[in-house]
Amino acid sequence: MPTTTRVEGRTAVVTGAASGIGAALAAQLGARGMAVVVADIDGDGAQQVADKLRADGIRTLGVRVDVSDPESVATLAAAGYAEFGSIELLCNNAGVLLFGSVAESSMGDWKWLSSVNVEGMLNCLHAFLPRMRASSGWRHVMNTASTHAFLPDPGKTGLYSATKHAIVGISLGLRSELAADGIGVTILCPGQAATRILDAQRNRPDSFGRHADEPYGIGVIPMAIDSDAVARTAVEGILRDDPLVFALPEYGRDQFRAQVEKQWRLADNALRADIGDQPLP
Numbered sequence: 001m002p003t004t005t006r007v008e009g010r011t012a013v014v015t016g017a018a019s020g021i022g023a024a025l026a027a028q029l030g031a032r033g034m035a036v037v038v039a040d041i042d043g044d045g046a047q048q049v050a051d052k053l054r055a056d057g058i059r060t061l062g063v064r065v066d067v068s069d070p071e072s073v074a075t076l077a078a079a080g081y082a083e084f085g086s087i088e089l090l091c092n093n094a095g096v097l098l099f100g101s102v103a104e105s106s107m108g109d110w111k112w113l114s115s116v117n118v119e120g121m122l123n124c125l126h127a128f129l130p131r132m133r134a135s136s137g138w139r140h141v142m143n144t145a146s147t148h149a150f151l152p153d154p155g156k157t158g159l160y161s162a163t164k165h166a167i168v169g170i171s172l173g174l175r176s177e178l179a180a181d182g183i184g185v186t187i188l189c190p191g192q193a194a195t196r197i198l199d200a201q202r203n204r205p206d207s208f209g210r211h212a213d214e215p216y217g218i219g220v221i222p223m224a225i226d227s228d229a230v231a232r233t234a235v236e237g238i239l240r241d242d243p244l245v246f247a248l249p250e251y252g253r254d255q256f257r258a259q260v261e262k263q264w265r266l267a268d269n270a271l272r273a274d275i276g277d278q279p280l281p
C-alpha cells in the first residue's frame with residue numbers, strides 16, 4: 001500500500017501542537033489526509049492552529065490539555081474519540097526545555113521537566129493505548145525525544161537531557177512490546193529547530209516554584225532547521241516505521257555524528273579497560 005494511502009482518512013493526536021514542531025506535524029499529517037486533534041496547554045493557540053487547518057479543508061479539533069495531568073489527558077482522549085471515532089496515530093510531542101546547572105537546579109525544575117516530558121508521554125500512552133491496541137489496521141506512536149539524548153556532554157542541559165534519555169528508553173521498550181499488536185513506534189530526535197522552545201517557561205505553572213534564569217533569551221534558536229522540515233522528516237519516518245528519526249540542520253550533522261562517536265568511544269574504552277585491552281585514542 002502506498003505510504004500516504006495508509007494514513008488517509010485516519011486520525012492523529014498531536015500534543016504540543018499550538019507551536020513549533022507540533023503545529024508543523026499537525027499541518028503535514030492533515031495534508032496527507034488525516035484528521036488531526038491539535039492538543040496543547042495553550043488552549044487559544046491550539047484553537048488557532050485548528051482554525052487554520054480547518055480553513056485548509058482538514059478535519060480537526062483544538063483541545064486544551066495539560067499532558068502532566070492524567071485527568072486532563074483522559075478528557076482529551078474522550079474528546080478525540082467522541083469527534084473522530086478512532087485514533088490511529090499518537091504523537092507525544094509536548095515538551096519543555098530548561099537551561100542551567102544541575103547543582104543549582106531546584107526540585108521544582110526537575111519535577112516540571114519530568115512531569116511534562118516523561119510523565120506527559122506516559123499519561124498519553126496510558127489514555128490512548130488500550131483503545132489503539134483493541135483496534136486493528138495501521139496504528140503508530142511517535143515520541144519526540146532530542147539529539148540531547150545522545151550527547152556525551154549535555155553542558156547546561158543535564159536535567160532536560162535526562163528526560164530525553166528516558167523517552168528513548170521507554171520508546172525502545174514500547175516498540176518491541178507493541179510489535180505483537182502491529183503498532184509501530186518511532187522516536188523523533190530533532191536538534192536546533194526554529195521554534196519557541198527557548199521560551200518554554202512561558203507555560204511553566206507556578207506550582208513548580210520560581211522560574212529558573214533563562215540566560216539564552218526567548219528568541220528562536222539561530223541557524224536552526226525549519227519546523228516544517230522536521231515535521232516532514234518525522235512523517236516520512238513514521239510511514240516507514242523507522243525506530244529512530246533525526247532532524248537537524250545540515251551544518252550540524254557532522255558535529256552531531258562526532259559527538260555520538262565520542263559517546264561510543266567512551267563506552268568502548270571502558271569496555272576495553274574492563275578486559276585489559278588498549279583504549280582507543
Ligand SMILES: NC(=O)c1ccc[n+]([C@@H]2O[C@H](COP(=O)([O-])OP(=O)(O)OC[C@H]3O[C@@H](n4cnc5c(N)ncnc54)[C@H](O)[C@@H]3O)[C@@H](O)[C@H]2O)c1
Nearest residue numbers: 016019020021041066067094095146190192193195196197
Ligand atoms: N526546537 C528544538 O530545537 C528541539 C530540539 C530537540 C527536541 N525538541 C522537542 O520538540 C518538542 C516540541 O518542541 P518545540 O521545539 O516545537 O517547542 P515549542 O515551545 O515551540 O512547542 C512546544 C509546545 O508544547 C506545549 N506544552 C508545554 N507544556 C505542555 C503541557 N504540560 N501540556 C501540553 N502541552 C504543553 C507548549 O505550549 C508548546 O506549544 C519538545 O518535546 C521538545 O523538547 C525540540
